[in-house]
Amino acid sequence: MIYPQHLCYTTGHQWVSLEAQYAFMGITDFGQRELGHIVAVDIPYLNKTLERNKFLGSIEAVHAVLDLFMPFSGVITEINPDMLKYPGLINRDPYDMWIIKILVPLIDNENLLLTADEYHALVSQ
Protein backbone atom coordinates (compact mmCIF):
# COMPACT_ATOMS: atom_id res chain seq x y z
CA MET A 1 0.00 0.00 0.00
CA ILE A 2 1.13 3.55 -0.68
CA TYR A 3 1.55 6.37 1.84
CA PRO A 4 3.00 9.39 0.04
CA GLN A 5 5.63 11.14 2.17
CA HIS A 6 4.45 14.67 1.40
CA LEU A 7 1.00 14.12 2.94
CA CYS A 8 -0.12 14.25 6.57
CA TYR A 9 -2.50 11.65 7.99
CA THR A 10 -5.12 11.18 10.70
CA THR A 11 -5.82 8.09 12.76
CA GLY A 12 -9.18 7.99 10.95
CA HIS A 13 -7.57 7.05 7.59
CA GLN A 14 -7.76 10.53 6.12
CA TRP A 15 -4.90 12.13 4.26
CA VAL A 16 -4.32 15.87 4.27
CA SER A 17 -2.27 17.78 1.73
CA LEU A 18 -1.20 21.08 3.26
CA GLU A 19 -0.59 23.95 0.92
CA ALA A 20 0.25 27.43 2.04
CA GLN A 21 -3.37 28.52 2.52
CA TYR A 22 -5.56 25.53 1.78
CA ALA A 23 -5.61 21.86 2.59
CA PHE A 24 -7.11 19.09 0.50
CA MET A 25 -8.41 16.04 2.32
CA GLY A 26 -9.23 12.56 1.14
CA ILE A 27 -9.05 9.01 2.43
CA THR A 28 -6.00 6.79 2.34
CA ASP A 29 -5.33 3.75 0.25
CA PHE A 30 -5.73 1.67 3.41
CA GLY A 31 -9.05 3.40 4.14
CA GLN A 32 -10.51 2.79 0.70
CA ARG A 33 -9.49 -0.89 0.76
CA GLU A 34 -11.05 -1.43 4.16
CA LEU A 35 -14.27 0.18 2.93
CA GLY A 36 -14.54 -1.56 -0.41
CA HIS A 37 -16.57 -0.20 -3.33
CA ILE A 38 -17.60 3.37 -2.49
CA VAL A 39 -21.09 4.38 -3.64
CA ALA A 40 -21.77 7.77 -2.01
CA VAL A 41 -20.18 10.62 -0.10
CA ASP A 42 -22.21 12.96 2.08
CA ILE A 43 -20.69 16.24 3.30
CA PRO A 44 -23.45 18.36 4.87
CA TYR A 45 -21.22 21.17 6.14
CA LEU A 46 -20.10 23.22 3.14
CA ASN A 47 -19.14 26.78 4.21
CA LYS A 48 -19.43 25.96 7.87
CA THR A 49 -16.68 26.49 10.42
CA LEU A 50 -16.06 23.22 12.24
CA GLU A 51 -13.83 22.55 15.21
CA ARG A 52 -11.05 19.98 15.20
CA ASN A 53 -12.28 16.38 15.47
CA LYS A 54 -15.89 17.37 14.67
CA PHE A 55 -17.89 15.09 12.36
CA LEU A 56 -17.84 16.53 8.87
CA GLY A 57 -19.51 13.88 6.74
CA SER A 58 -19.38 10.24 5.76
CA ILE A 59 -18.39 7.86 3.00
CA GLU A 60 -20.74 5.03 2.17
CA ALA A 61 -19.50 1.82 0.63
CA VAL A 62 -21.51 -1.25 -0.31
CA HIS A 63 -20.91 -2.92 3.05
CA ALA A 64 -19.61 -0.18 5.34
CA VAL A 65 -19.71 3.49 6.26
CA LEU A 66 -16.70 5.62 7.30
CA ASP A 67 -17.27 8.83 9.24
CA LEU A 68 -14.92 11.72 8.51
CA PHE A 69 -13.65 14.20 11.09
CA MET A 70 -12.00 17.61 10.86
CA PRO A 71 -8.19 17.32 10.98
CA PHE A 72 -8.05 20.86 12.45
CA SER A 73 -10.49 23.72 12.94
CA GLY A 74 -11.49 25.46 9.75
CA VAL A 75 -14.04 26.13 7.05
CA ILE A 76 -14.88 23.63 4.30
CA THR A 77 -14.87 25.80 1.19
CA GLU A 78 -15.23 23.21 -1.53
CA ILE A 79 -16.38 19.66 -2.14
CA ASN A 80 -14.77 17.98 -5.12
CA PRO A 81 -17.51 17.91 -7.79
CA ASP A 82 -15.89 15.05 -9.76
CA MET A 83 -15.73 12.95 -6.64
CA LEU A 84 -19.40 13.65 -5.84
CA LYS A 85 -20.42 12.57 -9.33
CA TYR A 86 -18.31 9.40 -9.36
CA PRO A 87 -17.48 8.42 -5.74
CA GLY A 88 -16.07 5.14 -7.04
CA LEU A 89 -13.07 7.10 -8.34
CA ILE A 90 -11.82 7.26 -4.75
CA ASN A 91 -11.21 3.50 -4.92
CA ARG A 92 -9.21 3.89 -8.08
CA ASP A 93 -7.09 6.84 -7.12
CA PRO A 94 -7.47 7.69 -3.42
CA TYR A 95 -4.69 10.31 -3.33
CA ASP A 96 -5.88 12.12 -6.42
CA MET A 97 -9.57 12.16 -5.54
CA TRP A 98 -9.64 14.76 -2.84
CA ILE A 99 -12.98 15.02 -1.05
CA ILE A 100 -12.95 18.48 0.52
CA LYS A 101 -10.89 21.65 0.50
CA ILE A 102 -10.42 23.32 3.90
CA LEU A 103 -8.87 26.65 4.87
CA VAL A 104 -5.86 25.96 7.05
CA PRO A 105 -5.51 27.96 10.27
CA LEU A 106 -2.32 30.02 10.45
CA ILE A 107 -1.95 29.61 14.18
CA ASP A 108 -2.85 26.22 15.59
CA ASN A 109 -2.08 25.25 19.15
CA GLU A 110 -1.84 21.54 18.69
CA ASN A 111 -0.85 19.84 15.51
CA LEU A 112 -2.11 16.29 15.83
CA LEU A 113 -1.53 15.13 12.26
CA LEU A 114 0.60 12.06 11.63
CA THR A 115 3.54 11.79 9.26
CA ALA A 116 3.54 9.11 6.57
CA ASP A 117 5.80 6.91 8.71
CA GLU A 118 3.64 7.31 11.80
CA TYR A 119 0.52 6.46 9.82
CA HIS A 120 2.21 3.48 8.22
CA ALA A 121 3.23 2.19 11.64
CA LEU A 122 -0.36 2.64 12.85
CA VAL A 123 -1.97 0.62 10.07
CA SER A 124 0.70 -2.11 10.17
CA GLN A 125 -0.10 -2.97 13.78
Add this chain to the structure above:
Amino acid sequence: MYLMNKRLHHKIAQFTDASAIKAKGLYPYFRAIESGQDTEVIIGGKRVLMFGSNSYLGLTDHPKIKEAAKKAIDKYGTGCAGSRFLNGTLDIHVELESRLASYVGKQAAILFSTGFQVNLGVLSCITGRNDYLILDEQDHASIIDGCRLSFSRVIKYAHNDMRDLKRRLSMLPEEAVKLIVVDGIFSMEGDIVKLPEMVAIADQYGANIMIDDAHSLGVIGHHGSGTASHFNLTDQVDLITGTFSKSLASLGGFAAGDAETIDYLKHKARSLMFSASMPPSAVASVLAALDVIESEPERIEKLWKNTRYAVQLMLAEGFDLGITESPILPIYIRDHDKTFLATKYLLDMGVFVNPVVSPAVPPEASLLRFSLMATHSFTQIEEAVEKIAIVFKKTGVVSAKEKNTMQGIGHYNS
Protein backbone atom coordinates in the same frame (compact mmCIF):
# COMPACT_ATOMS: atom_id res chain seq x y z
CA MET B 1 -11.98 99.45 15.80
CA TYR B 2 -12.07 96.39 17.96
CA LEU B 3 -9.99 93.52 16.53
CA MET B 4 -11.03 90.01 17.40
CA ASN B 5 -8.32 87.44 18.15
CA LYS B 6 -7.38 84.92 15.49
CA ARG B 7 -7.91 81.59 17.25
CA LEU B 8 -6.67 78.92 14.91
CA HIS B 9 -3.08 78.80 15.97
CA HIS B 10 -3.99 78.55 19.62
CA LYS B 11 -6.25 75.62 18.85
CA ILE B 12 -3.57 73.81 16.85
CA ALA B 13 -1.01 74.37 19.61
CA GLN B 14 -3.18 72.30 21.97
CA PHE B 15 -2.11 69.20 20.07
CA THR B 16 1.08 68.01 21.74
CA ASP B 17 1.02 64.23 21.23
CA ALA B 18 3.53 64.25 18.38
CA SER B 19 5.92 66.76 19.94
CA ALA B 20 5.93 64.79 23.20
CA ILE B 21 7.17 61.66 21.43
CA LYS B 22 9.64 63.71 19.40
CA ALA B 23 11.06 65.14 22.63
CA LYS B 24 11.76 61.60 23.81
CA GLY B 25 13.50 60.82 20.50
CA LEU B 26 11.01 58.05 19.77
CA TYR B 27 8.95 59.55 16.96
CA PRO B 28 8.30 56.68 14.51
CA TYR B 29 6.29 58.35 11.75
CA PHE B 30 7.13 59.89 8.38
CA ARG B 31 10.48 58.04 8.30
CA ALA B 32 11.97 58.97 4.94
CA ILE B 33 13.03 56.05 2.77
CA GLU B 34 15.80 56.81 0.30
CA SER B 35 15.31 53.76 -1.94
CA GLY B 36 12.62 51.63 -3.55
CA GLN B 37 10.00 49.93 -1.36
CA ASP B 38 11.66 46.52 -1.24
CA THR B 39 12.58 43.94 1.41
CA GLU B 40 15.61 46.10 2.17
CA VAL B 41 15.37 49.87 2.10
CA ILE B 42 17.80 52.68 2.83
CA ILE B 43 16.95 55.01 5.72
CA GLY B 44 19.45 57.63 6.88
CA GLY B 45 22.03 56.07 4.58
CA LYS B 46 21.68 52.71 6.36
CA ARG B 47 20.34 49.37 5.17
CA VAL B 48 17.09 48.50 6.93
CA LEU B 49 15.03 45.30 6.64
CA MET B 50 11.49 46.25 5.65
CA PHE B 51 8.79 44.44 7.63
CA GLY B 52 6.31 47.28 7.58
CA SER B 53 5.24 47.36 3.95
CA ASN B 54 1.85 46.62 2.44
CA SER B 55 3.51 45.54 -0.79
CA TYR B 56 2.66 41.93 0.05
CA LEU B 57 3.76 40.52 -3.29
CA GLY B 58 6.86 42.71 -3.52
CA LEU B 59 5.82 44.05 -6.92
CA THR B 60 6.79 47.72 -6.63
CA ASP B 61 10.20 46.93 -8.08
CA HIS B 62 9.10 44.45 -10.75
CA PRO B 63 10.78 45.21 -14.10
CA LYS B 64 7.66 44.43 -16.18
CA ILE B 65 5.51 46.74 -14.07
CA LYS B 66 8.03 49.58 -14.16
CA GLU B 67 8.33 49.13 -17.91
CA ALA B 68 4.54 49.30 -18.33
CA ALA B 69 4.39 52.50 -16.28
CA LYS B 70 7.11 54.13 -18.40
CA LYS B 71 5.42 53.13 -21.65
CA ALA B 72 2.11 54.58 -20.45
CA ILE B 73 3.82 57.89 -19.70
CA ASP B 74 5.32 57.90 -23.18
CA LYS B 75 1.93 57.28 -24.77
CA TYR B 76 -0.49 59.22 -22.52
CA GLY B 77 1.67 61.67 -20.57
CA THR B 78 1.80 62.16 -16.84
CA GLY B 79 -1.71 63.20 -15.85
CA CYS B 80 -5.35 63.21 -16.93
CA ALA B 81 -6.25 66.79 -16.00
CA GLY B 82 -9.77 65.99 -14.92
CA SER B 83 -12.23 63.51 -13.49
CA ARG B 84 -13.38 60.30 -15.07
CA PHE B 85 -16.83 61.88 -15.38
CA LEU B 86 -15.66 64.62 -17.74
CA ASN B 87 -12.33 64.74 -19.58
CA GLY B 88 -10.26 62.28 -17.53
CA THR B 89 -11.26 58.88 -18.93
CA LEU B 90 -8.62 56.98 -20.92
CA ASP B 91 -9.10 53.72 -22.80
CA ILE B 92 -6.82 52.03 -20.26
CA HIS B 93 -9.13 53.10 -17.39
CA VAL B 94 -11.95 51.26 -19.13
CA GLU B 95 -9.72 48.28 -19.87
CA LEU B 96 -8.62 48.05 -16.22
CA GLU B 97 -12.24 48.22 -15.07
CA SER B 98 -13.30 45.24 -17.11
CA ARG B 99 -10.15 43.37 -16.12
CA LEU B 100 -10.87 43.95 -12.42
CA ALA B 101 -14.52 42.98 -12.77
CA SER B 102 -13.60 39.60 -14.17
CA TYR B 103 -10.71 39.20 -11.71
CA VAL B 104 -13.00 39.49 -8.69
CA GLY B 105 -15.95 37.79 -10.41
CA LYS B 106 -18.39 40.69 -10.78
CA GLN B 107 -20.23 42.21 -13.75
CA ALA B 108 -18.64 45.64 -13.64
CA ALA B 109 -16.15 47.85 -11.83
CA ILE B 110 -15.34 51.54 -11.48
CA LEU B 111 -11.96 53.08 -10.67
CA PHE B 112 -11.36 55.76 -8.04
CA SER B 113 -8.11 57.64 -7.43
CA THR B 114 -7.40 56.04 -4.04
CA GLY B 115 -8.89 53.32 -1.88
CA PHE B 116 -9.83 55.95 0.67
CA GLN B 117 -11.89 57.75 -1.97
CA VAL B 118 -13.66 54.50 -2.86
CA ASN B 119 -15.11 54.28 0.62
CA LEU B 120 -15.91 57.99 0.79
CA GLY B 121 -17.61 57.90 -2.60
CA VAL B 122 -19.50 54.63 -2.29
CA LEU B 123 -20.69 54.91 1.31
CA SER B 124 -21.77 58.52 1.03
CA CYS B 125 -24.27 57.74 -1.73
CA ILE B 126 -25.23 54.08 -1.73
CA THR B 127 -27.86 54.11 1.03
CA GLY B 128 -30.44 56.70 2.07
CA ARG B 129 -31.86 58.43 5.08
CA ASN B 130 -33.88 55.58 6.55
CA ASP B 131 -31.34 52.89 5.79
CA TYR B 132 -28.60 51.26 7.82
CA LEU B 133 -24.87 50.83 7.41
CA ILE B 134 -23.58 48.08 9.66
CA LEU B 135 -19.85 48.12 10.45
CA ASP B 136 -17.33 45.99 12.26
CA GLU B 137 -15.87 48.13 15.07
CA GLN B 138 -12.39 47.59 13.59
CA ASP B 139 -13.27 48.72 10.06
CA HIS B 140 -10.75 50.98 8.34
CA ALA B 141 -10.82 54.76 8.89
CA SER B 142 -11.97 55.36 5.31
CA ILE B 143 -15.11 53.28 5.95
CA ILE B 144 -15.83 55.26 9.11
CA ASP B 145 -15.37 58.54 7.25
CA GLY B 146 -17.49 57.37 4.31
CA CYS B 147 -20.29 56.60 6.76
CA ARG B 148 -19.97 60.05 8.30
CA LEU B 149 -20.81 61.47 4.89
CA SER B 150 -23.87 59.25 4.60
CA PHE B 151 -27.37 60.14 5.77
CA SER B 152 -27.97 56.56 6.87
CA ARG B 153 -27.84 55.33 10.43
CA VAL B 154 -24.59 53.65 11.34
CA ILE B 155 -24.45 50.63 13.62
CA LYS B 156 -21.28 48.91 14.84
CA TYR B 157 -20.93 45.34 16.03
CA ALA B 158 -18.11 43.82 18.11
CA HIS B 159 -15.06 42.86 16.10
CA ASN B 160 -15.75 39.79 13.93
CA ASP B 161 -18.44 38.73 16.41
CA MET B 162 -21.14 37.16 14.29
CA ARG B 163 -23.49 36.69 17.24
CA ASP B 164 -23.38 40.40 17.94
CA LEU B 165 -23.95 41.14 14.24
CA LYS B 166 -26.98 38.86 14.24
CA ARG B 167 -28.41 40.42 17.39
CA ARG B 168 -28.07 43.92 15.96
CA LEU B 169 -29.52 43.01 12.57
CA SER B 170 -32.48 41.33 14.21
CA MET B 171 -33.53 44.66 15.73
CA LEU B 172 -33.68 46.59 12.44
CA PRO B 173 -36.89 47.24 10.48
CA GLU B 174 -37.57 44.76 7.71
CA GLU B 175 -38.24 47.41 5.03
CA ALA B 176 -34.94 49.29 5.52
CA VAL B 177 -31.94 48.79 3.25
CA LYS B 178 -29.21 47.15 5.36
CA LEU B 179 -25.63 47.08 4.14
CA ILE B 180 -22.88 45.35 6.10
CA VAL B 181 -19.52 46.97 5.32
CA VAL B 182 -16.46 45.08 6.42
CA ASP B 183 -12.72 44.69 5.84
CA GLY B 184 -11.80 41.35 4.25
CA ILE B 185 -8.50 41.10 6.10
CA PHE B 186 -8.35 43.50 9.06
CA SER B 187 -5.42 45.82 8.53
CA MET B 188 -4.01 45.82 12.06
CA GLU B 189 -5.08 42.49 13.58
CA GLY B 190 -4.56 40.43 10.42
CA ASP B 191 -7.66 38.29 10.95
CA ILE B 192 -10.15 37.52 8.17
CA VAL B 193 -13.87 38.36 8.25
CA LYS B 194 -15.98 35.32 9.17
CA LEU B 195 -17.70 35.44 5.81
CA PRO B 196 -19.48 32.05 5.77
CA GLU B 197 -21.34 32.90 8.98
CA MET B 198 -21.92 36.48 7.83
CA VAL B 199 -23.48 35.33 4.55
CA ALA B 200 -25.92 33.08 6.40
CA ILE B 201 -26.93 35.89 8.78
CA ALA B 202 -27.23 38.41 5.94
CA ASP B 203 -29.54 36.02 4.08
CA GLN B 204 -31.72 35.58 7.13
CA TYR B 205 -32.11 39.30 7.83
CA GLY B 206 -32.15 40.63 4.28
CA ALA B 207 -28.82 42.45 4.50
CA ASN B 208 -26.36 43.13 1.66
CA ILE B 209 -22.59 42.79 2.03
CA MET B 210 -19.74 45.04 0.90
CA ILE B 211 -16.17 43.85 1.48
CA ASP B 212 -13.14 46.13 1.46
CA ASP B 213 -10.42 43.89 0.08
CA ALA B 214 -7.56 46.39 0.48
CA HIS B 215 -5.35 43.85 2.26
CA SER B 216 -6.82 40.71 0.69
CA LEU B 217 -6.06 41.32 -2.99
CA GLY B 218 -2.94 39.43 -4.01
CA VAL B 219 -3.04 37.61 -0.68
CA ILE B 220 -6.07 35.31 -0.45
CA GLY B 221 -8.51 33.77 -2.92
CA HIS B 222 -8.01 32.29 -6.37
CA HIS B 223 -4.99 34.07 -7.91
CA GLY B 224 -5.22 36.50 -5.00
CA SER B 225 -8.65 37.74 -6.05
CA GLY B 226 -9.77 38.39 -2.50
CA THR B 227 -11.92 37.36 0.42
CA ALA B 228 -15.10 36.29 -1.37
CA SER B 229 -13.10 33.99 -3.63
CA HIS B 230 -11.13 32.69 -0.63
CA PHE B 231 -14.38 31.38 0.85
CA ASN B 232 -15.88 30.49 -2.52
CA LEU B 233 -18.75 32.93 -1.82
CA THR B 234 -18.35 35.51 -4.60
CA ASP B 235 -22.05 35.47 -5.56
CA GLN B 236 -23.10 36.12 -1.99
CA VAL B 237 -21.10 39.35 -1.71
CA ASP B 238 -22.73 42.36 -3.37
CA LEU B 239 -19.87 44.82 -3.57
CA ILE B 240 -16.12 44.21 -3.55
CA THR B 241 -13.82 47.19 -3.18
CA GLY B 242 -10.06 47.43 -3.13
CA THR B 243 -6.97 49.53 -3.42
CA PHE B 244 -3.95 49.40 -5.71
CA SER B 245 -1.66 50.85 -3.04
CA LYS B 246 -0.78 47.51 -1.43
CA SER B 247 -0.21 44.27 -3.39
CA LEU B 248 -0.90 45.93 -6.72
CA ALA B 249 2.15 48.18 -6.66
CA SER B 250 0.43 51.42 -7.60
CA LEU B 251 -2.06 53.99 -6.34
CA GLY B 252 -5.83 54.02 -6.82
CA GLY B 253 -8.85 51.92 -5.98
CA PHE B 254 -12.04 50.35 -7.33
CA ALA B 255 -15.49 49.12 -6.53
CA ALA B 256 -16.97 46.07 -8.30
CA GLY B 257 -20.53 44.77 -8.33
CA ASP B 258 -23.53 44.29 -10.61
CA ALA B 259 -23.69 46.58 -13.64
CA GLU B 260 -26.62 48.59 -12.33
CA THR B 261 -24.97 49.41 -9.01
CA ILE B 262 -21.72 50.40 -10.69
CA ASP B 263 -23.60 52.64 -13.09
CA TYR B 264 -25.35 54.25 -10.12
CA LEU B 265 -21.98 54.90 -8.44
CA LYS B 266 -20.63 56.45 -11.64
CA HIS B 267 -23.33 59.11 -11.41
CA LYS B 268 -23.57 59.55 -7.64
CA ALA B 269 -20.17 59.03 -6.00
CA ARG B 270 -18.83 62.53 -5.50
CA SER B 271 -15.22 61.53 -4.77
CA LEU B 272 -15.23 60.01 -8.24
CA MET B 273 -17.08 62.75 -10.11
CA PHE B 274 -15.25 65.69 -8.58
CA SER B 275 -11.68 64.41 -8.33
CA ALA B 276 -9.15 63.76 -11.08
CA SER B 277 -8.73 60.24 -12.43
CA MET B 278 -5.82 57.87 -11.86
CA PRO B 279 -2.76 58.94 -13.87
CA PRO B 280 -1.79 56.74 -16.86
CA SER B 281 1.34 55.31 -15.22
CA ALA B 282 -0.66 54.18 -12.19
CA VAL B 283 -3.31 52.50 -14.38
CA ALA B 284 -0.72 50.72 -16.51
CA SER B 285 1.11 49.51 -13.39
CA VAL B 286 -2.04 47.83 -12.09
CA LEU B 287 -2.70 46.13 -15.44
CA ALA B 288 0.88 44.85 -15.48
CA ALA B 289 0.68 43.78 -11.81
CA LEU B 290 -2.44 41.72 -12.59
CA ASP B 291 -0.53 40.07 -15.44
CA VAL B 292 2.34 39.23 -13.09
CA ILE B 293 0.01 37.85 -10.41
CA GLU B 294 -1.59 35.56 -12.97
CA SER B 295 1.65 34.45 -14.62
CA GLU B 296 3.68 34.04 -11.40
CA PRO B 297 1.33 32.24 -8.98
CA GLU B 298 4.39 31.11 -7.00
CA ARG B 299 4.56 34.60 -5.50
CA ILE B 300 1.41 34.12 -3.44
CA GLU B 301 2.61 30.67 -2.45
CA LYS B 302 5.94 32.19 -1.30
CA LEU B 303 4.14 34.91 0.65
CA TRP B 304 2.29 32.22 2.58
CA LYS B 305 5.40 30.12 3.12
CA ASN B 306 7.12 33.21 4.50
CA THR B 307 4.13 33.91 6.71
CA ARG B 308 4.06 30.38 8.13
CA TYR B 309 7.79 30.46 8.67
CA ALA B 310 7.63 33.78 10.53
CA VAL B 311 4.73 32.54 12.67
CA GLN B 312 6.66 29.39 13.52
CA LEU B 313 9.76 31.36 14.59
CA MET B 314 7.77 33.91 16.55
CA LEU B 315 5.73 31.35 18.45
CA ALA B 316 8.96 29.54 19.29
CA GLU B 317 10.24 32.83 20.73
CA GLY B 318 7.03 33.14 22.73
CA PHE B 319 5.69 36.26 20.98
CA ASP B 320 2.03 37.08 21.54
CA LEU B 321 0.52 37.00 18.03
CA GLY B 322 -3.18 37.30 18.70
CA ILE B 323 -5.58 35.87 16.18
CA THR B 324 -3.96 36.69 12.86
CA GLU B 325 -4.82 34.64 9.77
CA SER B 326 -2.77 36.54 7.20
CA PRO B 327 0.71 37.92 6.37
CA ILE B 328 -0.07 40.78 8.76
CA LEU B 329 1.38 39.63 12.08
CA PRO B 330 0.42 41.75 15.10
CA ILE B 331 3.08 41.24 17.77
CA TYR B 332 1.41 42.41 20.96
CA ILE B 333 3.48 44.44 23.41
CA ARG B 334 0.46 45.71 25.35
CA ASP B 335 2.28 48.82 26.56
CA HIS B 336 2.22 52.21 24.85
CA ASP B 337 5.74 53.42 25.72
CA LYS B 338 7.46 50.08 25.22
CA THR B 339 5.90 49.87 21.75
CA PHE B 340 7.54 53.16 20.73
CA LEU B 341 10.80 52.18 22.40
CA ALA B 342 10.91 48.79 20.67
CA THR B 343 10.17 50.42 17.29
CA LYS B 344 13.06 52.83 17.80
CA TYR B 345 15.55 50.15 18.93
CA LEU B 346 14.55 47.97 16.00
CA LEU B 347 15.15 50.77 13.52
CA ASP B 348 18.56 51.40 15.10
CA MET B 349 19.31 47.70 14.61
CA GLY B 350 18.10 47.80 11.01
CA VAL B 351 14.53 46.46 11.17
CA PHE B 352 11.50 48.52 10.11
CA VAL B 353 8.17 47.65 11.76
CA ASN B 354 5.12 49.80 12.42
CA PRO B 355 3.94 50.68 15.92
CA VAL B 356 0.18 50.51 16.43
CA VAL B 357 -0.92 52.37 19.55
CA SER B 358 -3.96 54.21 20.89
CA PRO B 359 -6.20 55.64 19.56
CA ALA B 360 -5.90 53.09 16.70
CA VAL B 361 -6.15 50.32 19.32
CA PRO B 362 -6.78 50.41 23.09
CA PRO B 363 -3.51 51.04 25.05
CA GLU B 364 -3.49 47.46 26.40
CA ALA B 365 -3.55 46.25 22.80
CA SER B 366 -0.48 48.20 21.60
CA LEU B 367 1.44 46.16 19.09
CA LEU B 368 4.14 46.02 16.46
CA ARG B 369 2.67 45.39 13.04
CA PHE B 370 5.01 43.03 11.20
CA SER B 371 4.05 42.27 7.61
CA LEU B 372 5.53 39.78 5.20
CA MET B 373 6.32 40.15 1.52
CA ALA B 374 6.64 37.36 -1.04
CA THR B 375 10.14 38.59 -1.77
CA HIS B 376 11.51 38.23 1.77
CA SER B 377 14.05 35.45 2.21
CA PHE B 378 13.97 33.05 5.16
CA THR B 379 17.32 34.56 6.24
CA GLN B 380 15.80 38.04 6.41
CA ILE B 381 12.89 36.70 8.47
CA GLU B 382 15.29 34.94 10.86
CA GLU B 383 17.34 38.11 11.28
CA ALA B 384 14.24 40.20 12.04
CA VAL B 385 12.78 37.74 14.56
CA GLU B 386 16.13 37.42 16.35
CA LYS B 387 16.43 41.18 16.61
CA ILE B 388 12.87 41.58 17.87
CA ALA B 389 13.61 38.98 20.57
CA ILE B 390 16.72 40.94 21.61
CA VAL B 391 14.78 44.20 21.71
CA PHE B 392 11.98 42.63 23.75
CA LYS B 393 14.52 41.53 26.37
CA LYS B 394 16.09 44.98 26.39
CA THR B 395 12.75 46.78 26.78
CA GLY B 396 11.32 44.26 29.24
CA VAL B 397 8.51 42.97 27.05
CA VAL B 398 7.31 39.76 28.68
CA SER B 399 7.16 36.91 26.26
CA ALA B 400 4.80 34.02 26.64
CA LYS B 401 7.57 31.50 26.34
CA GLU B 402 5.97 29.25 28.93
CA LYS B 403 3.34 28.60 26.29
CA ASN B 404 5.99 26.92 24.14
CA THR B 405 3.74 23.96 23.42
CA MET B 406 2.29 26.12 20.65
CA GLN B 407 3.09 25.06 17.13
CA GLY B 408 2.05 26.10 13.68
CA ILE B 409 0.60 23.56 11.31
CA GLY B 410 2.89 22.42 8.54
CA HIS B 411 6.60 22.96 8.29
CA TYR B 412 8.30 24.56 5.37
CA ASN B 413 12.00 24.10 5.08
CA SER B 414 13.06 26.03 2.06
